[in-house]
Amino acid sequence: MQAVPITPAESSVPTYTPGAVRRIFQAANIEGLSVSSNATKLFSPSRKLVRPANGVATTWQEVYQFWMGNWPEPAINYHLLYGCAARVDEAMKRFFEPLWNEALNGGLRDWEQQPQSCVAKILLCDQAPRHMFRNTARVLETDAIAQRLANRCAQMMSQGVRFHVEDTIPILLAWLHSETIDDMYVAEAACQMLIERSKALVHLRMLNHLCSGQMHTRVLERFGRYPHRNSLLGRTSTPEELEYLEKEAGIWERDQKPESRGGTPAFAVGVTEHYRRVARQLHIEGKLLGSIFAYFSSLAPKPKEGYTGGL
Numbered sequence: 001m002q003a004v005p006i007t008p009a010e011s012s013v014p015t016y017t018p019g020a021v022r023r024i025f026q027a028a029n030i031e032g033l034s035v036s037s038n039a040t041k042l043f044s045p046s047r048k049l050v051r052p053a054n055g056v057a058t059t060w061q062e063v064y065q066f067w068m069g070n071w072p073e074p075a076i077n078y079h080l081l082y083g084c085a086a087r088v089d090e091a092m093k094r095f096f097e098p099l100w101n102e103a104l105n106g107g108l109r110d111w112e113q114q115p116q117s118c119v120a121k122i123l124l125c126d127q128a129p130r131h132m133f134r135n136t137a138r139v140l141e142t143d144a145i146a147q148r149l150a151n152r153c154a155q156m157m158s159q160g161v162r163f164h165v166e167d168t169i170p171i172l173l174a175w176l177h178s179e180t181i182d183d184m185y186v187a188e189a190a191c192q193m194l195i196e197r198s199k200a201l202v203h204l205r206m207l208n209h210l211c212s213g214q215m216h217t218r219v220l221e222r223f224g225r226y227p228h229r230n231s232l233l234g235r236t237s238t239p240e241e242l243e244y245l246e247k248e249a250g251i252w253e254r255d256q257k258p259e260s261r262g263g264t265p266a267f268a269v270g271v272t273e274h275y276r277r278v279a280r281q282l283h284i285e286g287k288l289l290g291s292i293f294a295y296f297s298s299l300a301p302k303p304k305e306g307y308t309g310g311l
Contacts, residue, residue, distance in 0.1 A: 036165075064117070064120040074166040092131045103125050122149045228254065263303065263306025
């Protein structure tokens with residue numbers, strides 16, 4: 001990998017406009033934009049998780065491989081982005097909480113100098129707490145760090161550093177988890193460029209990611225915040241927000257709740273409905289193959305106990 005040292009002048013990572021990010025992703029050196037040799041592993045329910053060698057992660061490689069596997073090419077584990085069993089959350093707390101605390105307290109800055117280690121830190125700050133601290137305010141505690149690191153990755157891309165397309169998904173998710181609408185538009189611009197540059201399965205996946213991202217955008221445009229976070233953050237919901245949460249909220253807004261997490265009937269129904277919403281939207285937009293892909297994704301079996309990854 002190419003190391004990009006952080007100089008004093010770069011200690012404050014720049015923020016980007018949607019237009020700037022679009023230009024960066026248009027010119028970025030991104031590998032794997034066609035079908036990956038690991039494509040069958042992306043959604044496989046039999047995929048095994050790569051545990052830290054000593055039971056507690058101490059390196060960025062252990063964090064990265066937990067989500068991406070230890071194959072020659074990375075392949076993000078979609079089960080960890082959606083529903084998994086409670087014992088996976090418990091194991092992740094054992095594996096990753098010490099490193100997460102380091103990041104929370106300003107540590108692991110050396111991870112920000114290379115593409116995959118920076119992505120590993122995004123996963124640690126953005127995805128891991130959503131498992132380790134499910135349904136508490138702590139799930140959001142390091143989101144701002146992850147969003148800064150997403151900008152850091154864009155900065156590296158602008159300098160010609162090579163990334164893999166699988167690495168772009170945690171970057172997009174970090175932007176989507178912001179409650180700042182400009183971050184939503186940045187994520188959409190980056191995803192749109194990945195759609196234009198990608199082929200085959202990667203292209204279809206990115207279409208799905210864009211539709212899912214636009215669901216986030218519409219919520220922020222409507223309310224100026226994510227209503228499903230109100231109870232976690234002690235915010236008072238408006239009557240309109242309460243009605244929305246009762247009648248319209250998607251599974252991504254409900255999966256922190258015990259009754260809707262991976263392995264529950266509500267989760268299975270919610271994921272099915274999510275993909276069907278995406279399929280309908282892509283059909284309306286005339287993206288037939290993307291719509292078919294989303295529809296068949298809605299039919300995929302959901303493990304009754306939630307994904308366990310061999311734990």
